[in-house]
Structures are given as structure tokens and as C-alpha cells.
Amino acid sequence: CDPNLVVIAHLRLGIPEILAKLMSNHLNPTQFNVRTEGLTSETLYGGPGLCFGTGQGGGGSPPNWIFLHDVTLKTLEAHPIKSCVIHDPRTGEEKSSNSNAFADDMNFASMDTTQKLSVEQVCSNLQIMGQTANDCIRASGGSFNLAKCSWRCSKPTVIHGKPEVEEIIRDLEIVPTQDSSAVHIPRLSKETPHRQLGVQLVPSLSPSPQLDLLRLKCLKFGSIMRRNTLTNHQSNVVFEHYIAPAIQYPCTTQAIQSKDIDSLQSITLRPLLSKLGISSTFARKALYAPSKYGGANLKCWHLEVLAKQLALLISNFDGDGWLGFILRASTNFTQLEWGKRCHFLESSDTMVASVCTPTFRIQHQSQRP
Numbered sequence: 001c002d003p004n005l006v007v008i009a010h011l012r013l014g015i016p017e018i019l020a021k022l023m024s025n026h027l028n029p030t031q032f033n034v035r036t037e038g039l040t041s042e043t044l045y046g047g048p049g050l051c052f053g054t055g056q057g058g059g060g061s062p063p064n065w066i067f068l069h070d071v072t073l074k075t076l077e078a079h080p081i082k083s084c085v086i087h088d089p090r091t092g093e094e095k096s097s098n099s100n101a102f103a104d105d106m107n108f109a110s111m112d113t114t115q116k117l118s119v120e121q122v123c124s125n126l127q128i129m130g131q132t133a134n135d136c137i138r139a140s141g142g143s144f145n146l147a148k149c150s151w152r153c154s155k156p157t158v159i160h161g162k163p164e165v166e167e168i169i170r171d172l173e174i175v176p177t178q179d180s181s182a183v184h185i186p187r188l189s190k191e192t193p194h195r196q197l198g199v200q201l202v203p204s205l206s207p208s209p210q211l212d213l214l215r216l217k218c219l220k221f222g223s224i225m226r227r228n229t230l231t232n233h234q235s236n237v238v239f240e241h242y243i244a245p246a247i248q249y250p251c252t253t254q255a256i257q258s259k260d261i262d263s264l265q266s267i268t269l270r271p272l273l274s275k276l277g278i279s280s281t282f283a284r285k286a287l288y289a290p291s292k293y294g295g296a297n298l299k300c301w302h303l304e305v306l307a308k309q310l311a312l313l314i315s316n317f318d319g320d321g322w323l324g325f326i327l328r329a330s331t332n333f334t335q336l337e338w339g340k341r342c343h344f345l346e347s348s349d350t351m352v353a354s355v356c357t358p359t360f361r362i363q364h365q366s367q368r369p
Contacts (some may be wrong), residue, residue, distance in 0.1 A: 083125035225271035
């Protein structure tokens with residue numbers, strides 16, 4: 001890859017020429033090891049005339065990745081093919097998106113709610129977007145790791161009166177470079193979860209794969225809590241500020257029942273109660289009361305998850321971005337199916353002001369006769 005392409009990309013974004021050349025000159029002679037999954041390569045990569053990735057391991061890596069990623073995303077969105085088109089049935093608004101990127105995680109979706117496309121057309125659009133992204137990233141000196149890529153195609157159906165997902169079996173290939181042969185992209189089955197931003201997703205939207213993983217994590221956390229030599233205060237801090245967020249975050253994006261979230265909390269709660277000197281038979285509801293009233297001053301996970309889900313919905317529902325549009329369109333589809341046409345915030349005459357903020361507080365007060 002020609003490092004001068006990095007300069008061209010920066011100039012296109014309005015970066016001063018001197019700064020763009022300085023960053024390119026820094027990346028051009030840089031050599032580095034690749035580190036992944038706790039292992040470090042013995043081979044050095046990069047060097048004069050070679051631009052591996054966007055200078056991973058070099059000082060210009062983070063800004064370079066942002067600049068080049070922005071060029072790639074803008075190229076994908078300007079593509080004449082619109083692979084994902086969503087229609088809001090209530091307002092008539094339509095929006096399209098060819099890619100979604102978070103850090104170095106890029107995802108493509110191919111669907112159209114405005115017209116009925118064949119399976120071949122849907123898969124073709126997905127393949128074109130993947131190939132375009134590969135070409136953009138590699139042309140700008142980036143590295144597109146096809147070994148980590150996966151895909152699947154499925155469509156909803158009804159079997160014996162129950163909603164189900166029909167698996168579509170097709171092949172998808174991407175050509176890395178002009179002189180290389182096509183690479184087969186592995187297809188995920190409908191039961192295999194796809195990990196995106198730490199969340200396990202399947203086409204049926206079943207939370208079972210996520211729950212299974214969270215149970216294993218909670219068992220591991222519980223085992224660590226039993227073996228460590230932390231004080232009761234330190235254990236409580238670890239529980240509230242490390243373990244709880246790690247479990248609550250995936251639950252916020254899933255339709256997991258409160259009883260299942262309570263069962264997850266109970267797994268890690270037992271060793272913590274032992275550290276705090278509290279009996280495991282202590283009334284669970286009393287644990288969430290302040291310590292001055294005889295409680296353990298702990299937070300109820302399923303209420304915390306509910307609060308975060310409400311905050312996410314309310315703070316993004318009327319947003320101008322893609323997430324806000326998807327939330328509105330999905331809600332309007334559901335409202336039409338159930339015969340309701342009003343904005344979900346208009347369904348109540350009075351709204352508690354504190355609920356409309358990104359945070360949700362629960363206050364415990366003493367009981368009075």
C-alpha cells in the first residue's frame with residue numbers, strides 16, 4: 001500500500017498539508033509487533049514503503065484510523081446501491097444506511113421495507129457493500145481482516161403458528177486485492193450468536209445465548225470473589241463498579257425477564273454477602289435498603305437495567321440519527337398493529353420530569369405507620 005494515500009485522505013478531510021505529510025512520514029518508517037489475545041508476534045511489520053493498517057502501534061494510529069474510517073463510511077453511504085432502506089409507516093419518512101461502524105467493528109445490513117426484494121438481490125447488495133468497504137480500507141493503507149468476517153441471511157416465517165426464522169443458504173465471497181483470489185466468508189447458522197459490541201445476537205432475537213454466556217461470567221465472578229483476599233469494602237466496590245456494569249450492559253439491549261436478571265445477580269451476590277457478614281437467607285428485598293435502615297445498600301439489577309432501557313429510549317427516540325429513526329419506525333409499526341397511533345410519550349397525560357433524563361434514581365425512605 002502506498003503511504004501517500006494516507007496523505008490524500010487527510011487532505012480530503014481538510015487536514016493541513018504539513019500535518020498530513022508529517023503523520024505520513026511518521027508512519028512510513030515505523031516498525032512494530034502485532035499483539036492480539038495476549039500474544040505478541042515475533043515478526044516486525046511496517047517499515048519504509050510499507051504502511052501496515054493505519055500505523056497500529058505508532059503515535060498517529062488513533063487519529064489516522066478516525067480519518068480513514070470517515071472516508072470509508074462516506075464512500076459507502078454515497079454508493080448508488082442502498083442496501084438497507086427503512087420506511088416509517090406513520091410519517092412516510094424513509095432513510096437508508098449501508099454501514100454501521102463502532103471503533104474497528106463494521107457491520108452491514110441488507111433489507112428493504114419499501115419493496116419486496118428477492119433473496120438473490122438482498123445477498124448481492126450485502127456482498128457489494130462488503131467488497132466496497134474492503135476496497136476503501138485497503139486503498140487507504142488499511143487492513144481488512146477477512147478471517148474475522150462472517151455473515152448470514154434469514155427471513156421471518158411462521159411454523160405451526162409460532163414465529164420462526166428461516167435460514168437462507170448462500171455463498172458470499174470477497175476479493176481482497178486485485179491480484180488475489182476470492183475469499184469465502186463463513187456463514188453463521190441461525191442458532192450461532194453474532195457478537196457485536198459485547199452483545200450476543202441471533203436472528204430470532206432470543207436472549208438465551210446471551211443468558212448462557214452471562215451465567216458463565218457470573219459463576220466465574222463468584223468464584224473469584226470467594227478466593228480473593230479483599231476486604232468487605234473492597235469487595236463491595238468491585239461488585240458495584242466492575243461486576244454489575246459488566247452484566248447489566250448486555251441486559252440493557254436484550255429482552256431478558258426480570259427473574260432471569262435476578263438469578264444472575266444471586267450467583268454473584270452469595271459470595272459478596274459472605275464477605276459482608278450477611279446471612280445468605282437474608283430477605284433479598286431488604287438488601288436494597290440503605291445500611292442505616294438495616295439493609296446492605298445494594299442496587300437491584302433488574303431495576304437498574306429497566307432504568308437504563310428507559311433512558312436509552314427516551315434520550316434517542318426523537319434524535320436525528322439512524323438509531324432514533326429506527327426506534328420511531330419500529331414503534332410506529334407496532335402501534336399500527338395494535339391500533340395505536342399516538343407518540344408513546346403522549347400516551348400519558350403527565351410525565352415525571354426525572355424519568356426523561358439519562359439517569360434514573362431510586363430513593364429509599366423510612367416506613368411510617
